[in-house]
Amino acid sequence: MKVLATDLDRTLLPNGSWEPDPQAVDLFNRLTREQDTHVIYVTGRSLELTEQAIADFGIRHPHVLIGDVGTTIREHQDGGWHFDEDWTTHVRAKSPRWNVAGIKNAVAGIDGLREQPPENLNPFKQSYFVDHARNEAILKLVDEQVKGHFDESAIYSFDSQSGEGLLDFLPTSANKQTALEFVAGKLGLEKSEVVFCGDSGNDVFPLTAGFSGVLVRNADEQLVSSVKQAQAENPRLKVYFAQGNFNGLSGYYTSGVIEGACHYGVLEL
Structure with missing residues (x-):
């Protein structure tokens, strides 16, 4: 094949x-x-x-x-x-602590994060737009609030077309x-x-x-x-x-x- x-x-x-x-x-x-x-x-x-x-x-x-x-x-x-x-x-078996609501609450107060529209979200994907000019400071705060609590991985990328940073929280699995x-x-x-x-x-x-x-x-x-x-x-x-x-x-x-x-x-x- x-x-x-x-x-x-x-x-x-x-x-x-x-x-x-x-x-x-x-x-x-x-x-x-x-x-x-x-x-x-x-x-x-x-x-x-x-x-x-x-x-x-x-x-x-x-x-x-x-x-x-x-x-x-x-x-x-x-x-x-x-x-x-x-x-x-x-995925549910491999990442039992995954919790979308918990992640949303953990990052709710971080300036420079904006939740993406519902069509970009699903039960295993919680996504945000990020102020790319300040991405290092924002991601440091995200790390402090979230890392290791929800069987999650945080993946950052840059959309060269829009100029915005993109942050996806996913189960580690x-x-x-x-x-x-x-x-x-x-x-x-x-x-x-x-x-x-x-x-x-x-x-x-x-x-x-x-x-x-x-x-x-x-x-x-x-x-x-x-x-x-x-x-x-x-x-x-x-x-x-x-x-x-x-x-x-x-x-x-x-x-x-x-x-x-x-x-x-x-x-x-």
Whole structure:
């Protein structure tokens, strides 16, 4: 089985500041279908926002959607979505102290945090906008109020489009990495048999967890630095940095996903 997992925004989706290759999305769709590739989207987007991306950018439906920063898993079969209740059971068992109300109360008085709208929240995801200019001080306060009390992890990222910081509280057992590990396990695959492509923030976890990693050419400098540091500490990590000039593709966004997938032999051009 050939498995290609990818983040969406500014990875598979050409929605950043770099100029995309106009043919890349159609090429991705055609190659993955013709070459019988099992496609997994791993994204911070909800189901509704993922469907919007599919409509807006013309990307194909995946076989599996790991959504909401890894807190939900759905399979796409026979034209419909099927929620993976096994994942919910797994997360509750692994993170028994997880408590959304407790987290909300703990950070309620921190200036510079603003709760995201309801469509960005779910029982395993409590998210905030952060004043990025003051993110270090804010995150220090968050750490003091929350850390270790709720079986939680706090994941910070920066939205270069809006200029806002993004803070997600998730159960320690539910993130992009653990969800992708769960899906790989259900498919009977070792992590190294799964290619994962990313560009920023919370992609660092699956990129440094033993999957066959790909950083698209437009990846954030902070992510590139973090991944290279992880490689220095663990030379066995497999990570490919898209460079462009590959079969006429630039290496940005979808083109970088295709380049990386070809590097590992999941796709062929």
